[in-house]
Amino acid sequence: MTTPLRVAIIGAGPAGIYAADLLTKAEHDLSLSIDLFERLPSPFGLVRYGVAPDHPRIKGIINALIKVLDRGDIRLFSNVEYGADISLGELTDRYDAVIFSTGCFVDAPLELPGIDLPGSYGAADFVNWYDSHPDVPQTWPLDAEKVAVLGNGNVALDVARVLAKQADDLHTTEIPDHVYEGLKSSAVTDVHVFGRRGPAQAKFTPLELRELGQVADVDIIVYPEDYEFDQGSLEAIESSNQVKQVTKTLTDFAMREETGAKRRLHLHFLHAPVAVLGEEKVTGLRTERQELDGTGGVTGTGDFHDWDIDAVYRAVGYAGTKLPQLPFDEAKRVIPNHEGRVVDTDDQKQAAEADVIPGVYATGWIKRGPVGLIGHTKGDALETIGHLLTDQAAGALTEPVYPGQESIVELLESKGVDFADWEGYHRLEAAEKALGEAEGRERVKLATRAAMLAEARAHLTAEANAGS
Numbered sequence: 001m002t003t004p005l006r007v008a009i010i011g012a013g014p015a016g017i018y019a020a021d022l023l024t025k026a027e028h029d030l031s032l033s034i035d036l037f038e039r040l041p042s043p044f045g046l047v048r049y050g051v052a053p054d055h056p057r058i059k060g061i062i063n064a065l066i067k068v069l070d071r072g073d074i075r076l077f078s079n080v081e082y083g084a085d086i087s088l089g090e091l092t093d094r095y096d097a098v099i100f101s102t103g104c105f106v107d108a109p110l111e112l113p114g115i116d117l118p119g120s121y122g123a124a125d126f127v128n129w130y131d132s133h134p135d136v137p138q139t140w141p142l143d144a145e146k147v148a149v150l151g152n153g154n155v156a157l158d159v160a161r162v163l164a165k166q167a168d169d170l171h172t173t174e175i176p177d178h179v180y181e182g183l184k185s186s187a188v189t190d191v192h193v194f195g196r197r198g199p200a201q202a203k204f205t206p207l208e209l210r211e212l213g214q215v216a217d218v219d220i221i222v223y224p225e226d227y228e229f230d231q232g233s234l235e236a237i238e239s240s241n242q243v244k245q246v247t248k249t250l251t252d253f254a255m256r257e258e259t260g261a262k263r264r265l266h267l268h269f270l271h272a273p274v275a276v277l278g279e280e281k282v283t284g285l286r287t288e289r290q291e292l293d294g295t296g297g298v299t300g301t302g303d304f305h306d307w308d309i310d311a312v313y314r315a316v317g318y319a320g321t322k323l324p325q326l327p328f329d330e331a332k333r334v335i336p337n338h339e340g341r342v343v344d345t346d347d348q349k350q351a352a353e354a355d356v357i358p359g360v361y362a363t364g365w366i367k368r369g370p371v372g373l374i375g376h377t378k379g380d381a382l383e384t385i386g387h388l389l390t391d392q393a394a395g396a397l398t399e400p401v402y403p404g405q406e407s408i409v410e411l412l413e414s415k416g417v418d419f420a421d422w423e424g425y426h427r428l429e430a431a432e433k434a435l436g437e438a439e440g441r442e443r444v445k446l447a448t449r450a451a452m453l454a455e456a457r458a459h460l461t462a463e464a465n466a467g468s
Contacts, residue, residue, distance in 0.1 A: 003403055004031035005392060008095040010082045012038035013045020014065060015364025016101035019381040021068045028389055033405055034074045035095075039081040040134065041420055041452035042428060043069070045103055049131045050124075052158040053173035054165070056442075069422050076422040077412065079453060083324035085417045092359060093401040094408050097388050099361045100326070100335060100342070104318035104370040108333070110150070113275040115314070119144065119282030123151070123159045123315035130162055130179050132447040138178040142186035144311035148285045150273050151315030152195030153203040157212055159313050164191045164218045164265045174436065176447045191265045192307065196272040196290060197298050199226070199250050200233035206245035212265070213253060219261040222254040226269040232296030270298065271305070276312050285309040318370040326360075334369055335362045340384030341391075359397045361388055424456030431455040 007023060009016045020034045042048060044062050051058045069076060080086060082102070091098045107122030114120070119141075129140045149160045162170070167183035175183075195202055213220055227250070229237070236243045253267070270290040277284035285307045290298035320335070322328040327336050329348040336348045340361050343354035363384040364377050391397055412419050420428075428446065436443035446452045 004033040004405075005097070006033045006095040006400055006403060006405075007035070007097045007099065007388070008091050008408075009034065009036050009099045009101055010091075011045065011101035011103055011364070011366075012036045012043035012076060012078065013101065013103050013364070014047060014061065015045075015103060015366075015377045015381065016099070017043070017065045017068055017074075018378050019099055019101055019363050019385060020074045022378070022381050023385050023388075024073055026385055026389060030389075030392070032073075035408060036069075036074060036076045037080045037082065037086070038076065038078040041079045041449055041456050042425060043076060043078060046105060049133045050105070050127055051131070052127075052162055053131065053175050053179075054161075054170055055158075056173075069425075072422075076420075076425065077408070078420045078425070078456065079449075080412065080417055080419050085412070085415065088325040088360075090411060092398060094403070094411070095359075095400055096392065096397045097359045097361060099363055099384060099388070100323065100366055101362070101364045102320070102323060102366045104320045104333065104365040106319050106321055107314060108317040108319040108370075110314045110316050112273060114278060114282070115276050115312075117276055117278050117282050118280070119278070119310065120276050120312045120314070123149070123155050123313050124318060126159055126162075126313060127155070130175065130183070132174075132176055132179060132445040134447060134449045134452060138447060140182050141311075142182055142188065144282075145187050146190045146307075146309050147188055147192065147311045147313065148273075148307065148309045149191060149193045149313045149315055151317075152193070152197065152201070152269075153315065153317070154205055154208045155317075156193055156315035157204055157208050159315055160191045160193050160265055161212055161215060163188050163313075164263045165215050166217055166262075169216055172441060174432070174441065174443045174445050176445050178447065189263055191263070192268060192309070193266065194268045194271045194273055194285075194287060197269065197296070198228055198230075198233055198292055199247055199269050200229055200236050200243055201296055202246055202250075202269070204246055206242055206249065209246055209249045213249065215265075217261045217263065219258045219264045220253045220256060221258065221264055221266045222250055223266075223268060224254065226267075226271070227251075227254060228270065228292055230292035230294045230296065232294060233292065236296060272298070272300065274304070277306065277309075282310060282312055283308075285312060318365070320366045320369070332369060335366050337362045337367055340367060340380070340387050359391070418453060418457060420453065420456035420460070423459060427458055428452055428455045 107124040128136045271287040275286040289301045289303040320333040327346050332348045336351050338351040341356045342360040343351050345354035363380045432443040
């Protein structure tokens with residue numbers, strides 16, 4: 001019997017699941033054995049913990065990922081943390097190849113005076129809170145009345161919308177009670193979103209922006225003095241239907257009359273944050289007025305404005321995190337790689353000339369940085385899988401010492417790792433749907449590791465008890 005090609009994939013978000021799926025569908029004559037490892041009790045990464053709860057359309061991506069894992073040809077080991085529960089050497093001893101798809105899930109740094117003051121937060125931390133991430137506290141300070149959100153992308157819109165939206169309008173979603181009660185107690189009256197460039201350069205997607213205008217009891221305010229276009233902006237509008245739709249929606253917002261709503265959401269363009277103000281806590285934000293340079297870029301004017309602000313959320317992007325036993329480019333926040341092959345350098349710029357680490361690969365955001373949509377993630381995986389199969393055919397992979405499929409199970413059990421499997425995910429899902437059904441909702445998230453694992457490992461625990 002032919003020994004199967006054993007592949008471990010670290011990270012069970014969309015990037016990891018797509019890589020596993022594409023590997024099974026690639027043209028080859030190999031027998032495959034693919035194991036997915038996830039540090040959280042549930043798979044799906046930022047689709048579960050990075051998408052706002054009032055966006056079920058985007059969360060529908062999970063249904064496609066479930067279909068992949070329901071086939072049964074890919075094993076899942078969740079609640080297994082690389083670098084803590086299992087090492088690179090232990091993986092390479094048991095697999096021909098290891099693919100890292102750990103993504104980017106922490107806030108990118110923003111170097112501003114005062115950015116570390118109390119009352120200044122990373123958007124990713126707030127998103128983790130309202131998405132009920134099991135590793136974050138269940139409380140969030142929402143005593144600020146006037147809030148600034150720094151950034152002009154969809155995460156900034158999500159944060160601004162959740163802050164401005166009435167808690168009762170979110171209670172139909174999957175948020176648990178602690179998130180609902182926290183939002184219900186929020187003191188916010190005004191949310192200001194600041195973008196450094198002009199309206200035509202905003203990174204919002206049209207649908208996200210249009211949905212913003214449908215939030216009940218919230219006035220959207222766009223300032224005429226910020227609504228400027230240069231030649232580069234006009235060319236972008238003409239050449240991109242997305243830019244055209246975004247600027248049209250912003251134009252519609254600008255023509256609206258204020259209704260006296262309980263909350264106001266202000267969209268500011270051409271304002272670059274230069275300092276968070278305050279001594280013991282955030283008391284304001286200083287911005288510098290920008291002007292378009294003719295190409296869609298901006299330059300500072302030297303005109304500064306201080307805003308009365310009680311809290312600041314930076315939504316300037318996600319960043320990758322360093323993984324044990326692997327190189328890491330601190331500037332680009334990625335695992336250095338050449339087209340998905342991990343290389344022995346800490347500088348991604350040198351990746352094409354650096355030595356390849358045999359049998360170790362990367363895909364998704366940890367490979368290329370936090371840019372692009374799901375389609376780009378599939379393209380990443382195709383490139384990485386292609387090189388993996390080329391390396392296998394060339395004999396460039398290292399043969400595992402313990403090639404048996406059960407060797408990884410034996411290792412995890414010997415270490416006392418409370419891993420869960422794919423059946424465990426379905427048990428977790430059923431428990432969340434049962435909680436939701438009791439309240440007339442589709443589901444309510446379980447928000448602690450203990451609660452999630454109690455459901456996900458119930459059958460494994462029962463089997464272990466029966467065998468003892």
